[in-house]
């Protein structure tokens with residue numbers, strides 16, 4: 001696996017691969033890899049001639065009071081994991097390489113960026129889509145792989161790709177979970193042992209909600225209340241939001257008649273966690 005830190009060198013490498021007719025899969029990441037990242041890498045390796053992973057903790061998507069400085073980093077370990085997953089190129093630029101001068105251009109996806117996490121993280125999704133637009137312009141992939149764990153991020157990025165006519169496909173791959181159901185996340189490392197145990201309640205609440213919907217409950221407010229109750233009963237976390245929204249446009253749903261996204265964010269003293277579940281509705285008679 002090649003580790004490339006310069007945009008110029010990466011462009012040269014990609015151009016030469018393109019000349020040889022190679023297809024390129026791309027996984028944007030902020031590093032500190034877990035099985036969720038590795039599953040995206042393996043999927044890309046299976047489906048493309050060449051797989052490129054970017055490792056860049058993007059300062060532009062962190063708010064002033066967020067965890068940029070303590071975001072976990074371990075380049076050596078990440079490089080060895082990516083190589084083991086069959087990745088061909090690890091693109092690991094510095095902040096100065098990505099943002100050599102004051103950034104005056106921002107990409108913003110209206111409406112979809114405002115609710116859910118966007119309501120608590122002002123400017124976050126603008127930072128995400130801006131860096132993804134830059135990365136896609138640098139890597140020029142055929143396919144980009146994203147995780148369903150960051151459901152809103154995937155919806156926002158897909159809309160940006162569509163609206164701005166970027167020539168690539170986006171594949172959203174399933175969330176990987178720990179044996180007790182906790183969605184894998186680089187931030188799980190911050191949880192205290194007690195918080196880590198309690199955090200299993202997040203996926204449990206979503207699983208139970210899903211079962212209720214599939215058994216016929218169609219009142220979204222009841223589902224949301226049940227999820228909140230279970231989290232409050234079983235954890236010390238405070239709830240930032242629990243929503244039942246349309247999968248396509250993230251708009252709140254009152255009656256569950258089509259596929260919905262159940263999404264939540266909570267704040268433990270040590271870390272902020274998100275999780276979600278898509279519930280597919282078969283036509284009810």
Ligand code: PAF
Nearest residue numbers: 028029030058128131150
């Ligand atoms: O999901 C992430 O790790 C980041 O938001 C992304 C997509 C790599 C952009 O910095």
